[in-house]
Amino acid sequence: MLSKTTNPKTMELETLQKQARDAFNTLGFPTKRHENWLYWTPDNEQKALERKFYEPSDSIKENDVILIKNGSLRSKPNNNNLTVSNDTHDYQNENLSFNLDSSSLSYLNTSECSEVITIRCRGIINEPLQIRLESDHTKDNSTVNTKVNLIVEEHSSITATFYHQQLGGAFNLTNTSFELVCKDNANVNISHVFKDNKSKAFFHSIIHMHEKSNCNHISYVTNSLLTRHDTNVTFYKEEASLNLKGINLLTGEEQFYNHLTINHKSKNCFCKQHFKTILDDKSISEFSGLVYVAKGSHEVDSQQMNQILLFSDSARALSRPQLKIDADDVQCAHGSTIGQLNPEEIHYIKSRGLTESEAKALLTYGFAEEIIEEIQDSHLKEALAQDIKETVRKIKS
Amino acid sequence: MFEIKDLKASIEEKDILNGLSLTIKPGEIHAIMGPNGSGKSTLAKVISGHPDFEDPEGDIKLDGKDILDLEPDERANEGVFLAFQYPVDIPGVNNSEFLRMAYNAKQKYQNQPEIDPFDFESLIKEKLTVLNMKEAFLSRPVNHGFSGGEKKRNEILQMLMLDPRVVILDETDSGLDIDSLKQVSDAINHFKSENKMILIITHYQRLLNHIVPDTVHIMADGKITKSGDKSLALTLEDQGYDAFKDNQS
Ligand SMILES: Nc1ncnc2c1ncn2[C@@H]1O[C@H](COP(=O)(O)OP(=O)(O)OP(=O)(O)O)[C@@H](O)[C@H]1O
Ligand SMILES: [Mg+2]
Numbered sequence: 006m007l008s009k010t011t012n013p014k015t016m017e018l019e020t021l022q023k024q025a026r027d028a029f030n031t032l033g034f035p036t037k038r039h040e041n042w043l044y045w046t047p048d049n050e051q052k053a054l055e056r057k058f059y060e061p062s063d064s065i066k067e068n069d070v071i072l073i074k075n076g077s078l079r080s081k082p083n084n085n086n087l088t089v090s091n092d093t094h095d096y097q098n099e100n101l102s103f104n105l106d107s108s109s110l111s112y113l114n115t116s117e118c119s120e121v122i123t124i125r126c127r128g129i130i131n132e133p134l135q136i137r138l139e140s141d142h143t144k145d146n147s148t149v150n151t152k153v154n155l156i157v158e159e160h161s162s163i164t165a166t167f168y169h170q171q172l173g174g175a176f177n178l179t180n181t182s183f184e185l186v187c188k189d190n191a192n193v194n195i196s197h198v199f200k201d202n203k204s205k206a207f208f209h210s211i212i213h214m215h216e217k218s219n220c221n222h223i224s225y226v227t228n229s230l231l232t233r234h235d236t237n238v239t240f241y242k243e244e245a246s247l248n249l250k251g252i253n254l255l256t257g258e259e260q261f262y263n264h265l266t267i268n269h270k271s272k273n274c275f276c277k278q279h280f281k282t283i284l285d286d287k288s289i290s291e292f293s294g295l296v297y298v299a300k301g302s303h304e305v306d307s308q309q310m311n312q313i314l315l316f317s318d319s320a321r322a323l324s325r326p327q328l329k330i331d332a333d334d335v336q337c338a339h340g341s342t343i344g345q346l347n348p349e350e351i352h353y354i355k356s357r358g359l360t361e362s363e364a365k366a367l368l369t370y371g372f373a374e375e376i377i378e379e380i381q382d383s384h385l386k387e388a389l390a391q392d393i394k395e396t397v398r399k400i401k402s
Numbered sequence: 403m404f405e406i407k408d409l410k411a412s413i414e415e416k417d418i419l420n421g422l423s424l425t426i427k428p429g430e431i432h433a434i435m436g437p438n439g440s441g442k443s444t445l446a447k448v449i450s451g452h453p454d455f456e457d458p459e460g461d462i463k464l465d466g467k468d469i470l471d472l473e474p475d476e477r478a479n480e481g482v483f484l485a486f487q488y489p490v491d492i493p494g495v496n497n498s499e500f501l502r503m504a505y506n507a508k509q510k511y512q513n514q515p516e517i518d519p520f521d522f523e524s525l526i527k528e529k530l531t532v533l534n535m536k537e538a539f540l541s542r543p544v545n546h547g548f549s550g551g552e553k554k555r556n557e558i559l560q561m562l563m564l565d566p567r568v569v570i571l572d573e574t575d576s577g578l579d580i581d582s583l584k585q586v587s588d589a590i591n592h593f594k595s596e597n598k599m600i601l602i603i604t605h606y607q608r609l610l611n612h613i614v615p616d617t618v619h620i621m622a623d624g625k626i627t628k629s630g631d632k633s634l635a636l637t638l639e640d641q642g643y644d645a646f647k648d649n650q651s
Contacts, residue, residue, distance in 0.1 A: 348453060353490045355474040356450045356483075357500075357560065358507035364475075367503075371494025371543070 018093050018121065025115035032109035065091075071136040076119045076151040086128030086161070091120040096154055100213070101184050108235060111209050114182040118152040125156045126163040133382040134165040140179045140204075141172040151181045155195070157218075162192035164381045169199045169206060175230060177204035184211045187218035187245070194221045194381040200392075202229035209235045214274065216242035223380055226261050227254040227392055233262040240267075240274040240302075250376045251280040252389065254396050255288035255320075265294040265309075272303040272332075279310045281373050283393075284320035285400050293325040294339065300331045309339035314346070314372050316400050366397040403427055404568045404599045409460035411448045411624075418444045419458070420624035426568070426599040433602045433610055435635060436621030437643045442603045443487050444624070446572045450484040451477050464568060478504075479511035483566035485557035487573045487603075491545035497556070498526060498540035501563050508564060529562040532592060534585050550577035558586055562593060569593075570601045575609040587612030607639045620646045 066072075068080035071089055081089035088095070124136070140149040157163055171179050187193050199206055206229060214220065226232045238247060253261050267276055282290045292311045313322040326339035346368050354364035370377075370393050380386045404426040411419040418441045426432050436442050448455050449462060451474035462470045469477050492500070506516045517525075530537060533555055545553050554574050561569060571590070575583055590613055594600060602613065610618070610632060618634040619626045620643070628634065628646050638646070 347490070350490050350492055352450070352452055352474060353486065354492070354500075356478055356486075357504040357564070358475050358478040358511070359503060360475050360507075361473070363503070363507070367495050367500070368492065371492055374494030 022116050022118075025112040026117075029109055029112035029116050032112065034113075035109055069135070071124065071134070072139065073122055073137065073151060073153065074139045075142060076140070076149050078120065078122050082134070084130070086126060086130050087134070088125045088127075089122070091122050093121060095123040095125065096121060096156070099154070099156055099186060101154060101186070108209075110180055110207050110233075110235070111182055113148070114150045114152060114180050114209065117148065117150040117180075118182070119150075121152050121154065123154045123156065125158065126161050127158045128161055130161075130163040130165075132164075133384070134163065136165055136167045137170065138167060138179075138181060139170045139172070140177075142177055143173050145174075145176040146178075147173070148178045148180055151179065152184075153181070154184045154186070155193075156186045157188060157191040157193050159188045160190045161188075164194040166196040166198060166382045166385050169197065169202070169208065171202040171204045171206060173204035175204060178207065179204060180207045180209075182209045182211070184213075185220070185222075186213045187215060187220050189216040189218060189242070191215070191218045191220075193219070195223070196380060196382055196385055197222075197224045198385065199224070199226040199229045199232050201227075202232070205231040205233075207233045207235075210237070212236065212238040212247065214238065214240045214242075214245035214247055217244045219246045221248045221379060221381070222250070223376065224251040225253070225385075225389060226251070227396070228256070229259060229261075231260045233264070235264045235266075237266045238268060238276065240269050240271050240276070240305075242271050243273040245271070246275040247277075248379070249276070249278045250379060251282075252373050252376050253280070253282040253290060254392065255283065255290060256285040256396060256399070258287050258289075260289045260291075262291045263293070265296075267294070267296045267307060269296070269298040269302045269305045269307065269332075269335075272301065272305065274302075275306045277308045279308075279312075279376060281312045281314070281376055282322065283314045283316065283369060283372070283396075284322060285316040285396075287317070287319045287321075289321045289323075291323045291325075292341070293327070295327045295329065296337055296339070298328075298330045298332045298335050298337065302332045303334045305332065305335040305337070307335070307337045309337075311341040312372075313341070313343040314369065315343060316345070362398050362400075365400065366394045369393055369397050403463075403465060404601075405461065405463045406445075406449075407461040407463075409445070409448065409458060409462065411444060411455045411458040413444075413454055418455075418624050419448065421460070422621075422625050424601075424619065424626060426601060428599060429594075429596040430616045431594065431600040431602065431613060432617045432619060433604060433615040433632075433635065434619045434621050434626075435604060435638055440621045441624040442621055443572055445621075446484050446487070446570045446603060449477075449482060449570055450474055475507065476511075478564075478566075479508050481567035483561050483564060483569050485554070485561060485569070485571045485574050487576070489545050489553045489557055491543070491548065491553075493543050493546045495544050496540075497542055497544050500544050501526065501540075501560060504560070505563060526563060529559055532562060532589050533559055535559060551579060551582050554578055555582065555586060558589055562589065567597065568599045568601075570603070572603045573605065574602075575604055575606060583609065584612065607635045610635050622647060 065078055066080040067083050069082050072080040078091045142149055294309050296307045298305050309326055311324050324341040328337050351364045377389055406424045409419050409422045448458050502522055615632050620628040
């Protein structure tokens, strides 16, 4: 295990990696001993360490899109408000955690990543920035460990969409770590899209909220074999505001695990967490959310809601919201709902001339609309609406 | 012509419609009055094809075509419209977008092209004026957060937009204030024409002062027990339903 005195800021990457590797070797992949993984045991991945996969990039091309393939930076845009690099010096003075205080999967990421990619925004970026994280490793049990940081400087503003795309197979794993720093008065709109992934995707998102920063963070998972999100948020200073939202559309035997930890270390911050999951067939979704309000963090407003729409009796959903409050005068609420489409509503829509499947698509869209509406990237917004229609059309019942 | 013949429907083995027959000719307005629970809304729902009522027996024909085996959307596109007693709200679905989809569904059914968005816009504005409704209703989710009366008005807006041949108004007057009742009645009278067939379900004679029916039916225990002209509604108001109990059952 890492000692408390470890300070990633001053450490060389190699030293960090060695420590992380030792920690991972001690812990191994998470099992039921560490956490309540009820449906999946990662035995198959035990060998993953031996089969890490990456292709170092020799040159970085210029392109509108930031492309990160198999963990290494391939292209970046030419934008005065943006620097993108895989140079270790670019993050060394930031207070990044390097996942050194969290789960074994993040140790694995730190230990095995081939480079640390840092995107820094200074100024205003209006056009949605596209960041593609692709992997195409196919060797059984091989792992791609991608590490990306996004640092949004004081008074800067950015809208960015991350597309996580895996072309591997069921025995491949991508283990991505994303660290987001919202500095004072930063304004950040981030979406993470996990779509059409045939291999397992683990995604660790670490979010640092500084004074008066404002962030909308939306995740969207669809048509993906097995996805696990671990999101850790820390509020350091007052008046920061974070909206964490997600839409998940699962069919077949797809699985989605969503784990949140929200750490309120400062008073007077706002955090809303709202997830909507649509489940068909034998798909599985698990949600666990811990909101921790530290001593002295008064006037924190934290609202958590996890909503499930079931299309099938064989789908399973598990919801575990938790609150741990050590401060006074806070507003914290959490809840979860689970339900099916209302037959009266379906009939009402059909009675106006729309078909059964159009009615269901409309209602399903209606279920997710609240979150879709908040997506800033208009291309993504449209694609999402289309996906919902397509998926619902395929639903038999 | 809209014909219902010997219609029987039940739910959970409980008979609700017990052989109901009714014929409405083009241009006619009929009214149905009857005590609570007599099956009026059930009749309306069965006509619309509500899934709660499985395999109703009898016939429902529009211009000779049997619609009882059609899906609810097909019935709608054939020109049958039900203004629900309790319109459901659909959060997240925009009202005018919904109307446009419904409008285009009918166009598609009739092998017609989709309506031009600008034409749709002017059409809907025209109908809003008829109903004295504010444009703000268009951008809100369907019936979501609407007051009781606003929901009823929204049903009539849908009716005007979809321009159906057969209309069943299930207690559209309940929940409307005096002025709204007048406006909605005017809209229905405006809609009335020689090829429309209108069936009004109501508890109140008052509505029939605004919309004058050709025939008034009294319904009890899932059947029509008496039919007459508009004066029947007045007699009913005087004497109550007891005077019209079905003697045969
Ligand atoms: N889904 C259902 N399940 C069980 N019973 C039902 C159902 N729908 C209707 N009923 C019953 O059928 C009978 C007729 O109901 P219906 O709603 O048609 O009455 P109504 O004449 O419209 O009454 P009201 O004047 O109060 O609107 C009632 O006894 C009602 O309880
Ligand atoms: Mg009724």
